[in-house]
Amino acid sequence: MSQSNVITITTEWKKPRPSIDHDNAEFWAGLKEHKFLVWKCKTCGTSYWPKAYCQNHDNEPFASNMDWVEAKGTGKIYAFNIHHTAFNPGFKEELPYYYALIELDEGPLVSSTLIGDRRPKNIYDIGQKVEVVYEDHPNEGFTIPKFRIID
Numbered sequence: 001m002s003q004s005n006v007i008t009i010t011t012e013w014k015k016p017r018p019s020i021d022h023d024n025a026e027f028w029a030g031l032k033e034h035k036f037l038v039w040k041c042k043t044c045g046t047s048y049w050p051k052a053y054c055q056n057h058d059n060e061p062f063a064s065n066m067d068w069v070e071a072k073g074t075g076k077i078y079a080f081n082i083h084h085t086a087f088n089p090g091f092k093e094e095l096p097y098y099y100a101l102i103e104l105d106e107g108p109l110v111s112s113t114l115i116g117d118r119r120p121k122n123i124y125d126i127g128q129k130v131e132v133v134y135e136d137h138p139n140e141g142f143t144i145p146k147f148r149i150i151d
Ligand SMILES: [Zn+2]
Pocket: 041, 042, 043, 044, 045, 046, 054, 055, 056, 057
């Protein structure tokens, strides 16, 4: 990666907090280590996000044929929209913000926010390559994954 893909923010978090639970705790722990994890099938290699049973065949009990593995952290814009209204007051300072569906190189779709100097403008930006940026919030104890456009 050409520039640092870690941002540290120490101001107070005013948005809804991420809902971290039993099924996604490992994913959020990975983000704090600056790893983007996907849920991968050990039988056929298909990746999922969030956690799911593999759709390609029968699964072992407790999804023991599945595991969290590190993804490349790159993908492409699948869809995006530009928000000019803050539906939660915590987003007001960032207007307009760019909400996107990212198709990871491993296959799964994830939703995130696009940041950085280059923002998508129109339909021709669909398919534009992106990479993950880890936004550390040390005072809050979590890291938020965001994405930015790369060449
Ligand atoms: Zn599978």
